[in-house]
Amino acid sequence: xxxxxxxxxDFSAGYGNLTILKNINLEISKNxxxxxMGPSGCGKTTLIRCxxxxxxxxxxxxxxxxxxxxxxxxxxxxxxxxxxxxxxxFQKPNPFPHMSIYxxxxxxxxxxxxxxxxxxxxxxxxxxxxxxxxxxxxxxKLYLRGTYLSGGxxxxxxxxxxxxxxxxxxxxxEPTSSLDPKSTFEIERLLEKLKENLTIIIVTHNISQASRxxxxxxxxxxxxxxxxxKSEKVFTxxxxxxxxxxxxxxxx
Amino acid sequence: xxxxxxxIFKFLIIIxxxxxxxxxFFIFFIILKKGLSVINLNFLLSLPKPPGETGGGILNxxxxxxxxxxxxxxxxxxxxxxxxxxxxxxxxxxxxxICYIFIDVLQGIPSIVxxxxxxxxxxxxxxHFSAFSGGFALFLILLPIVIKSTKETLDMIPFDLIETxxxxxxxxxxxxxxxxxxxxxxxxxxxxxxxxxxxxxETAPLLxxxxxxxxxxxxxLKPISSLPHLIFTYTMSPYDDWHRQAWGCALLLIMxxxxxxxISKIIVKKWKIEF
Numbered sequence: 001x002x003x004x005x006x007x008x009x010d011f012s013a014g015y016g017n018l019t020i021l022k023n024i025n026l027e028i029s030k031n032x033x034x035x036x037m038g039p040s041g042c043g044k045t046t047l048i049r050c051x052x053x054x055x056x057x058x059x060x061x062x063x064x065x066x067x068x069x070x071x072x073x074x075x076x077x078x079x080x081x082x083x084x085x086x087x088x089x090f091q092k093p094n095p096f097p098h099m100s101i102y103x104x105x106x107x108x109x110x111x112x113x114x115x116x117x118x119x120x121x122x123x124x125x126x127x128x129x130x131x132x133x134x135x136x137x138x139x140x141k142l143y144l145r146g147t148y149l150s151g152g153x154x155x156x157x158x159x160x161x162x163x164x165x166x167x168x169x170x171x172x173x174e175p176t177s178s179l180d181p182k183s184t185f186e187i188e189r190l191l192e193k194l195k196e197n198l199t200i201i202i203v204t205h206n207i208s209q210a211s212r213x214x215x216x217x218x219x220x221x222x223x224x225x226x227x228x229x230k231s232e233k234v235f236t237x238x239x240x241x242x243x244x245x246x247x248x249x250x251x252x
Numbered sequence: 253x254x255x256x257x258x259x260i261f262k263f264l265i266i267i268x269x270x271x272x273x274x275x276x277f278f279i280f281f282i283i284l285k286k287g288l289s290v291i292n293l294n295f296l297l298s299l300p301k302p303p304g305e306t307g308g309g310i311l312n313x314x315x316x317x318x319x320x321x322x323x324x325x326x327x328x329x330x331x332x333x334x335x336x337x338x339x340x341x342x343x344x345x346x347x348x349x350i351c352y353i354f355i356d357v358l359q360g361i362p363s364i365v366x367x368x369x370x371x372x373x374x375x376x377x378x379x380h381f382s383a384f385s386g387g388f389a390l391f392l393i394l395l396p397i398v399i400k401s402t403k404e405t406l407d408m409i410p411f412d413l414i415e416t417x418x419x420x421x422x423x424x425x426x427x428x429x430x431x432x433x434x435x436x437x438x439x440x441x442x443x444x445x446x447x448x449x450x451x452x453x454e455t456a457p458l459l460x461x462x463x464x465x466x467x468x469x470x471x472x473l474k475p476i477s478s479l480p481h482l483i484f485t486y487t488m489s490p491y492d493d494w495h496r497q498a499w500g501c502a503l504l505l506i507m508x509x510x511x512x513x514x515i516s517k518i519i520v521k522k523w524k525i526e527f
Binding site for chain 1: 344412413415416417418419420421422423426427430431434435437525
C-alpha cells in the first residue's frame with residue numbers, strides 16, 4: 001500500500017481473561033480517513049485506544065503483537081511522546097472545566113510546562129481554532145470557560161486541543177454520537193478538510209457517516225477484522241457476509 | 253385516603269424539622285441575649301484585668317486562637333493534601349485501604365485523648381506548656397479531616413478527565429497537579445475551612461497543652477490562651493464579670509465558626525466546576 005503510516009501486525013488485546021481483539025492485521029494510509037465500524041462490543045474502541053497506548057492504562061489490560069508508526073514499534077516508544085504524535089478525541093466532549101477556551105487549546109503545552117511566548121500562543125490558538133472552524137464563533141470570548149460552549153462547539157474545541165500539538169494521526173472515538181445533526185455535519189466537513197495534513201482514524205456507529213467521509217473502511221466483528229478495503233468497494237460490494245448483513249441493518 | 257396519608261406525612265416532616273431546629277434557635281437566642289451586650293471594641297482589643305477586677309477584654313484569647321489555628325493548619329493542610337492524593341492513588345490497593353481505616357480511627361479518637369497524647373509527646377519532653385503543643389494537638393484533629401476531604405473530592409473527578417489529559421501527552425504527575433487538583437480545589441478548600449471551624453471550637457486538647465495565659469503572647473514556645481479555653485476558665489471562676497465575659501466570648505466564637513462555614517459554602521458555589 002502506498003504511503004503507509006501505521007501498520008498493525010498480529011495484534012491481540014484484552015482485559016484479564018477476556019480477549020477483545022483477535023489477531024488484527026491492518027495498514028493505515030497517510031492523509032486518508034479510515035473508518036472503523038462494527039457492532040457494539042466488537043473492539044473498535046479498544047483498537048484505537050491501543051494505537052496511542054491508552055488501553056494499557058486500564059486495570060488488567062494486556063496486548064500481544066506489534067503496531068508500527070512509520071516503522072517504529074510504538075511499544076518501544078515513550079507513551080508520552082507517542083500520545084503527542086497520535087492525538088485522540090473522545091466520544092463525549094470534555095474540555096478541561098477549569099480552563100478558558102484559550103487555555104484549553106493550549107492545554108497540551110501549558111500543563112506540560114512548555115514555555116511559549118505570548119505571541120506564539122496567540123498564533124497557535126488562532127490557527128488551530130480557524131482549522132476547526134471555531135474562531136469566528138469564539139474569538140470574542142476566548143477567556144470564558146471551555147464548558148460554556150455548546151456540545152458541538154466543545155467537541156470542536158477538543159479537536160483543536162489535540163490539533164494544537166500538531167499530531168501525525170488523529171484518533172476519533174465516535175466523536176459525533178452525542179451531537180445534533182448540524183454539529184455532526186460541521187465536524188464531518190471539518191475532518192474532510194483536516195485530512196490534507198493529517199491521517200484520521202474514526203470509530204463510528206453511523207454507517208452513513210462512514211460512507212460519507214471515509215476513504216477506507218475496516219469492519220470488526222467479535223474482535224476480528226472481517227473486512228478491510230476502499231470505502232467505495234466495501235459499501236457497494238462487500239465480500240464478507242457479516243459485513244453485508246451489518247450494512248443492510250440486519251444487526252448492530 | 254392517599255391525600256390524607258400525604259398530608260400526615262407532610263405534617264410529620266414539618267414537626268420533626270421544627271423539633272430539630274428549635275434547640276439551635278434557643279442556643280442562639282440565649283448567647284445573643286447574654287453576649288451581645290458584652291462585645292464592644294474595648295472587649296475585643298484589651299487584655300484581661302487581674303482576677304476579681306471588672307473590665308478588661310479577651311485580646312489574648314483571640315490572638316491565641318488564631319495562632320493555634322495557624323500552627324495546626326501550617327502542618328496539616330500540606331501534609332493532609334499530600335496524604336489525600338496518596339490515598340486517592342492507592343485506593344484500589346490494600347495499603348490504601350488500610351491507611352484509610354487508620355485515618356478513620358484517628359478521626360474517631362476523642363479530643364481529650366489527643367490532648368493527653370500531645371501532653372506526653374511534647375509538653376513532657378519540652379518540660380513546659382506551649383502554644384506549639386496546643387497547635388500540635390489541633391493538628392492531629394485537623395489532619396484526618398483534610399485527608400478525607402481531599403480524597404473524597406478527588407474521587408468525584410471523572411476518570412475521563414485524567415484520560416483526556418494523558419491522551420494529550422501530558423505526564424501523569426502533571427495531570428494530577430494541573431488537572432485533577434485544580435478541578436477539586438473548591439471541594440478541598442471547603443473541607444479545610446469546615447475542619448478549621450471544627451478545631452477553633454476545641455477545648456479539651458488545649459487544657460494541658462496550650463494551658464492558657466492572661467498575657468498577649470506570640471511566642472509559640474510559651475503558654476497561650478484561646479477562646480474556648482477562656483470560656484472554660486471564666487465559667488469555672490467565681491467572678492460575675494468573668495461569667496458575663498464568657499458569654500461574649502462564646503458569641504464571638506460562634507460568629508467565627510459560622511462565618512467559616514458560610515465562606516466555605518460561598519467558595520463551593522463560586523468555584524464549583526461543572527463536569
